[in-house]
Amino acid sequence: DLHVRSRRQRQMCIRDSQEAYEWATKISEHLLPKTRAYAEIWLDGEKKETTDHEPILGSHYLPRKFKTTVAIPPLNDVDVHANDLNFIAISKDGKLIGFNVLVGGGLAMTHGDHTTFPRKASDFGFINVEDTLAVAEAVVTTQRDWGNRVNRKNAKTKYTLERVGVDNFKAEVEKRSGITFGESQAYEFTERGDRIGWVAVSYTHLRAHE
Numbered sequence: 001d002l003h004v005r006s007r008r009q010r011q012m013c014i015r016d017s018q019e020a021y022e023w024a025t026k027i028s029e030h031l032l033p034k035t036r037a038y039a040e041i042w043l044d045g046e047k048k049e050t051t052d053h054e055p056i057l058g059s060h061y062l063p064r065k066f067k068t069t070v071a072i073p074p075l076n077d078v079d080v081h082a083n084d085l086n087f088i089a090i091s092k093d094g095k096l097i098g099f100n101v102l103v104g105g106g107l108a109m110t111h112g113d114h115t116t117f118p119r120k121a122s123d124f125g126f127i128n129v130e131d132t133l134a135v136a137e138a139v140v141t142t143q144r145d146w147g148n149r150v151n152r153k154n155a156k157t158k159y160t161l162e163r164v165g166v167d168n169f170k171a172e173v174e175k176r177s178g179i180t181f182g183e184s185q186a187y188e189f190t191e192r193g194d195r196i197g198w199v200a201v202s203y204t205h206l207r208a209h210e
Contacts, residue, residue: 019096063147063155074190104161119158125181138177
């Protein structure tokens with residue numbers, strides 16, 4: 001019975017990871033710039049194709065770089081509290097049902113400049129999986145319109161939340177997306193590390209759970 005449960009748990013984890021990866025891809029593709037401006041400028045002579053309308057990033061794009069992550073508990077390798085927009089995968093019975101959304105994290109600061117500081121991302125709450133793209137877009141467009149374009153050192157999302165208030169920013173995201181955040185679902189992070197490159201695996205441990 002222990003072996004069967006262990007195998008089922010591994011299979012559920014694999015399914016969760018695959019679904020979360022698919023949504024990470026969808027988020028990335030949805031938020032990517034649609035314009036072909038770079039190609040128009042640098043490819044010779046004749047303009048073959050163009051997109052004049054940028055539906056999400058607008059005519060001015062974002063005030064600063066914008067980092068988005070997707071994490072699958074119990075691993076927090078991307079550090080969800082240190083990036084602009086973060087989705088924590090929540091599953092039930094082996095199926096991805098939605099995400100807890102965290103906004104406005106960042107570690108960068110300028111030494112001696114007290115207007116810059118690290119900030120832990122704020123927990124906005126839970127969304128159903130089908131609302132993911134709408135919420136992602138709403139967070140990005142809110143930061144696009146409300147972010148600081150005067151002082152580059154204060155242009156990140158974390159400073160926008162500090163300036164306008166977490167509740168105001170969250171309410172604007174709900175207004176733009178048409179989605180109301182629910183109460184955050186329970187999850188647990190037990191590990192954080194670097195998964196890039198070769199990672200040591202204990203085959204003895206794996207065999208013990210077959």
